Amino acid sequence: MKYQPVIGLEVHVQLLTDTKIFCGCPTKFGSEPNSQTCPVCLGLPGALPVLNKKVVEFAIKAGLSTNCSITPRSIFARKNYFYPDLPKGYQISQFEDPICQRGWLDIQLEGQAVKRIGITRIHMEEDAGKLVHGDLPGLHDGSGVDLNRACTPLLEVVSEPDLRSSDEAVAYLKQLHQIVTWLGICDGNMEEGSFRCDANVSVMPVGSDTLGTRAEVKNVNSFKFVKQAIEYEIQRQIDLIEDGGTVVQETRLFDPNLGKTRSMRSKEEAHDYRYFPDPDLVPLVIDDEWVERSRRELPELPEQRRQRFITELGLPEYDAEVLTANRALSEYFEAGVSAHGNAKAVANWVMGEITRSLNDSGTAIQDCPVTPLLLAELLKLIDGGTISGKIAKTVFDEMWKSGKAPHVIVEEQGLVQVSDSGAIEAIIDGIMAANAGQVEEYRGGKEKVFGFFVGQVMKASKGKANPAVVNQLLLDKLKG
Amino acid sequence: MDTIDMTIHGLHQALESKQLSSVEATKAMLARIEAVEPQVGSFITVTPEQALAGAEAADRRIAAGDMDMLTGIPLALKDIFLTEGIRTTCGSRILDNFIPPYSATSWEKLRDRGAVLLGKLNQDEFAMGSSNESSAFGVCRNPWDTTRIPGGSSGGSAAAIAARQATATLGTDTGGSIRQPASHCGCVGLKPTYGRVSRYGVIAYASSLDQVGPLTRDVTDCAIMLGALAGYDPKDSTSVDLAVPDYVATLPNGVKGLRIGLPREYFIAGLDADVQKAMDAAIETYRRLGAEFVDISLPHTDYAVATYYLIATAEASSNLARYEGVRFGHRSASAEGLIDMMTKSRSEGFGAEVKRRIMLGTYALSSGYYDAYYVKAQKVRTLIMNDFIRAFADVDVMLTPVAPTPAFKIGEKVNDPLQMYLSDIFTIPVNLAGTCAMSLPAGFSADGLPIGVQLIGRPFGEEAILRAGYAFEQATEWHRATASL
DSSP states (O other), rough: OOOEEEEEEEEEEEEOOOOOSSSSOOOOSSSTOOOOOOOOTTOOOOOOOOOOHHHHHHHHHHHHTTTTTEEEOOOOEEEOOOOOOTSSEEEEOOOOOOSOOOOOOOEOOSOOOEEEEEEEEEEEEEEOEEEEEEEEETTEEEEEEESSSOOOOEEEEOSSOOOOOOHHHHHHHHHHHHHHHHHHOOOOOOOTSSEEEEEEEEETTTTTTTTOEEEEEEOOSSSHHHHHHHHHHHHHHHHHHHTTOOOOOOEEEETTTEEEEEEEEETTOOOOOOOOOOTSSEEEOOOOOHHHHHHHHOOOOOEEEEEEEEHHTTHHHHHHHTTTTTTTHHHHHHHHHHHOOHHHHHHHHIIIHHHHHHHHTTTOOOOSSSSSHHHHHHHHHHHHSSSSSHHHHHHHHHHHHHOOOOHHHHHHHOOOBBOOOOHHHHHHHHHHTHHHHHHHHHTTOOOOOHHHHHHHHHHHHTTTTTTTHHHHHHHHHOOO | OOGGOOHHHHHHHHTTTSSSSEEEHHHHHHHHHHHHHHHHOOOOEHHHHHHHHHHHHHHHHHHHHHHHHHHTTTTEEEETTTBTBOOOOTGGGGGGGOSSOOOOOHHHHHTTTTTTTEEEESSSGGGOOSTTTOOOOOOOOOTTTTTTTSSSSSSSHHHHTTTOOSSSSEEEESSSTTTTHHHHHOOOOEEEEEEEBOOOTTTOSSSOOOEEEEEESSHHHHHHHHHHHHOTTTTTTTTTOOOOOOOOTTTOOOOOOOOEEEEGGGGGGTTTHHHHHHHHHHHHHHHHHEEEEEEOOTTTTTGGHHHHHHHHHHHHHHHGGGGGSSSSSSOOOOSHHHHHHHHHHHHHHHHHHHHHHHHHHHHHHTTTTTTTIIIIHHHHHHHHHHHHEEEEEEEEEEEEEEESSSBBBTTTSTTHHHHHHHHTTTTHHHHHHOOOEEEEEEEEOTSHHHHHHHEOOOOOOOHHHHHHHHHHHHHHHHHHOOOOO
16 A cells, blocks of 8 residues: 655744843853753742743744734743753743744745645744753762753744655755744754754555544754654554554654654653643734834845846846855845846856855855955956956965955966967967977867967966967967 | 831831831830740741841931831731742742742832831741641731631731731732731731732732732721832733822822722621621711712622632642742652652642642643633633623722631631632632722621721722722721730
């Protein structure tokens, strides 16, 4: 029998606010355990939460960018369970009436039609702290609680079960990742857990309209692992059914070392979270004016920008796709275009030399030592015939190292292109005289040696001879 | 007049005119506490050092001419208010070693005005009770008859006033916890409108119902205290940003033409005869003062107690989850492993009534029961609120009994929680409606036990009930009576 996988994703997006969601403590990481805490995030008796408005603004941005409706009156709820990293014994989250509802993202796999993936909801919530085990100050081989992370703001983005393969899941996830990083509301670091994903996976016979029992796979913290975990889980469920077994509803943990999922807790062991509206927080009212203001403040999104690069700048689809991979790269490119004018030329350099140098040195585009203005200047030197494209690469390498302007480097190193035909003719004459044999060969019809002469001339001119002029003069002279 | 008998405004005059220093007044109070505490048990913790330091600082302020109505006044707080560096137990064994690192906003406000802290008062554990008998820190007795309960949960707050151990006190009221003990101990007790006073730093029982309020010797003191406590607190999202009126200034405006509602559902068969008598006399007094009476109905009153015990316990079951021995409070010495530690710490730390309410609330929120209990209770709560809104279209204030009977005997109802719950039948609807109400001394039973009447006001209508209370007080002598302790 053939099986159809059905997948839905729940993604936790850690927000890049300066302070926590319900108190004024900094969200900075790597500090002394429990140093970034106060009565509120420690869950001390009598402490009360106060909502960080920035979190709401980020949530609205995320909602608008994923085509959600913004709920005019959303409420916070308590999710009750005991765990030592959860200081209040409940997590403040949203349950009924989350801030964003009914959105979608379009994905497209290579060679396939565009597919729309529904987003059920996006809600705001606080993170828990973390447990640390081992040798701790004053405690040998013990367990401790670090509440620095407690109360940091998260968005949970819940998709509809519209995904039908691991590739679709990854495409959706990448797009969501691109949007939240593009908006600047999340750093997108999956290894550190700033962007983490749980996958709900089930299978059903092809043609069936009854969904199978789903398993929730937790702890998948890279795109690669998402693909691996989903594929493993699909196969596990199919094998189970084929062997006459039944899939049980459970939570499973993905082990990246083994590439497998294993049972964490069954439905019977599942918590009854006893959600109810948090009486310490008043309903969050977001009027149309607020939504519209946020909409106006939204940056151009990757998809819109990609389209514009194609239609307005005339870039090939591939270039537009690459140059909108992240916001900083696209902004670098646009700054280059506005300083230079030739979009394709700038695109070639950004996708070529710039990307290569960034990758080789592990530098982020934001920290690129060659600014868009300097890049444009370099391209203008080529356009004006001051340097050749080949010399430009040498100049670029020097710009990368020293941060100097290209005209300074050209001047300092005497790299100005030689287009003076007299000077070039003198070189050519010298080379033809020294290589009479090859001249004969060429004249005898062996035109391949032309390249040899070009190389010799360029070498003799230290690369500065204008290649076009060299070509023309060589042709003239060799033909005699 | 003896220092310990003075009101806030009386003591203020004495301090202002230098007849008395705050240190002298404070020492008199500390001496009184020491003398009668064995008979009353109002306090969980007495703080003589802090009190004297506070009094000295107040005297310096007074000498410098930087004086407020509360400067140098010796007060005591229910042990539900967090006090930085001073043990705060909430009447529970689970917090018997808890020293808070911060203070409640309400105490900070009083302290900043120069009030002096005498100590922390006895209460029902986590404010769950109507008799103060669920305290883990011993019995608190009614100063009018020490075989009887002082009421609860702010039992110590009321008893301390009746026993003249503090000039004024703070309590909290979730279902009547200020008004009922005030009635039983013959003092004035005000539950302000929900959102009028910050809850920050007050240990939560039922967050949507809890409200901070004063217990005092007279209505003027109550107005002074409310003026100091009220106001928006950015640390409490449920506090309301509304200007605070001068409650004292409008006290003498009288009740001529005031329309007072008598909700017929509150005059039930079986109401104690002495309570009925006090009510009748109060009505007569108000009539004489020129108020008009209107017969009104609050039709959903019957459902209030049941509604309260679903909502309050549901919220409590969640609010009390943080007491698990991990970060503060009692941790079981005999536990092995995490789950065992949490379970044992809670089992050992919480008393029977608290456990009962956690279980009730957990049940009410459980999957499959949530709609039938919690959601339905919230709907009934809305109906009860609407009852009040509709009734207040016709009247300015309401007049009702506070409790169906005067103070009962210690031990009388401990084994009958339902009977105990019914003692809050007239006070609970006010919390559900979120509005304000005050208990006012209005007579004595044949046995010499104080009886209070309740004035209920519109939301944020504290001025009206204080004014009505003041007029009543001017026309009667009840508030001047003192227990012979």
